[in-house]
Amino acid sequence: MAKSHPANLKPATALAHPNIAFIKYWGNRDDALRLPLTGSISMNLSGLETITTVVPDRRLKADRLTLGGVSQTGAAFERVSRFLDQVRRLANSVVFARVTSANNFPAGAGIASSASAFAALALAASKAYALDLPEASLSSLARLGSGSASRSIPDGFVEWKPGETHAESYAWSIAPPEHWELVDLIVILDQTHKITGSSDGHKLAHTSPLNAERIAAVPGRLDVCRQAILQCDFQALAEVTEADSEHMHAVMRTSTPSLIYQTKLTLDILAQIKSWRDQGCAVCATVDAGPNVHVIAEKKDGQKALSRLRQIEGVLDVLVSAPSPGARLI
Ligand code: PMV
Numbered sequence: 001m002a003k004s005h006p007a008n009l010k011p012a013t014a015l016a017h018p019n020i021a022f023i024k025y026w027g028n029r030d031d032a033l034r035l036p037l038t039g040s041i042s043m044n045l046s047g048l049e050t051i052t053t054v055v056p057d058r059r060l061k062a063d064r065l066t067l068g069g070v071s072q073t074g075a076a077f078e079r080v081s082r083f084l085d086q087v088r089r090l091a092n093s094v095v096f097a098r099v100t101s102a103n104n105f106p107a108g109a110g111i112a113s114s115a116s117a118f119a120a121l122a123l124a125a126s127k128a129y130a131l132d133l134p135e136a137s138l139s140s141l142a143r144l145g146s147g148s149a150s151r152s153i154p155d156g157f158v159e160w161k162p163g164e165t166h167a168e169s170y171a172w173s174i175a176p177p178e179h180w181e182l183v184d185l186i187v188i189l190d191q192t193h194k195i196t197g198s199s200d201g202h203k204l205a206h207t208s209p210l211n212a213e214r215i216a217a218v219p220g221r222l223d224v225c226r227q228a229i230l231q232c233d234f235q236a237l238a239e240v241t242e243a244d245s246e247h248m249h250a251v252m253r254t255s256t257p258s259l260i261y262q263t264k265l266t267l268d269i270l271a272q273i274k275s276w277r278d279q280g281c282a283v284c285a286t287v288d289a290g291p292n293v294h295v296i297a298e299k300k301d302g303q304k305a306l307s308r309l310r311q312i313e314g315v316l317d318v319l320v321s322a323p324s325p326g327a328r329l330i
Contacts, residue, residue, distance in 0.1 A: 008130035009093065009128060009129060012329065013052065014329050016050050019152050020288070022041050022042065022225050022237065026201070027206065028203075033144065035164075037215050038215055038219070042148070043184070044155070044323060045186075047324075051101070061096065064099065091129035114145070115148040117145070118149035118152075120327060123327045135172070147160075157175040157180070175230065183297050184322070186295075196289075204259060208256075211251050214248065214251055221244050234298055244286075252289075261289050269309075282297055
């Protein structure tokens, strides 16, 4: 691993997008390293962005973190500072840094803000500390901050393999963003911060009697999903995406304690999406660790689905996104 020379420390700014998983990551076999129980497949989301600047500064006695203009001291600060410790260890540096980060979308509402946050931080920090990491190593590094962040490093449609070690667990692009004109209509039902964050939620997966079954089912689903993406087969993508989202939420609900992220409105919308598909509209739905619904559609059907979704009572907003590149320096 290349060590950085102290003289090479310099400010760096990176941009990353969140991603939506078709086959989900839920549960770790190693919580500290965030080595997942299964592989997962996702798509990066255009228009939604985290921009993060890292400025190493020899005068600092500790790291500093500002999120959305607000200086942080609690759990968010600790998580970022622990992450920077890993970067410093790789770079053989003891210099603290000022980190400034902002999202253009609401955090903590099932739009996986930690994915774009740690992907942008991994890229900005690795450059700021003069580490020249190949994409796979950068993806592994981002994973240490948030598992799904590993998938926000490569471009477009992305697969993350679980791996047995830190270096083996990384994501790569299976198709570029322009490969398939999909849209993700992100139906916002609630903008508040979720009660149980995913880092704590992952630890409960083992307590569900349905978890072993899901771990056994996911490798087959990954094959179906990868093929569906490569062949732009929407019906196959829809079925496997909905099956895996339902299975993950069944694991969540049957954990001890039970995790219930979906509301009555979430379930109503999921039922409506299925009936729209039965009527010939190329749409399907998936839900992360929050109440909001990600409605995936082929671009040709996106506008119709969008106007229908906007008419549903209780829908606060619908964000429109499409496949995007991965993390990049700006
Ligand atoms: O990366 P985390 O710890 O925020 O976990 C993400 C978990 C889900 O969003 C529910 C699923 C996924 O694969 O993105």
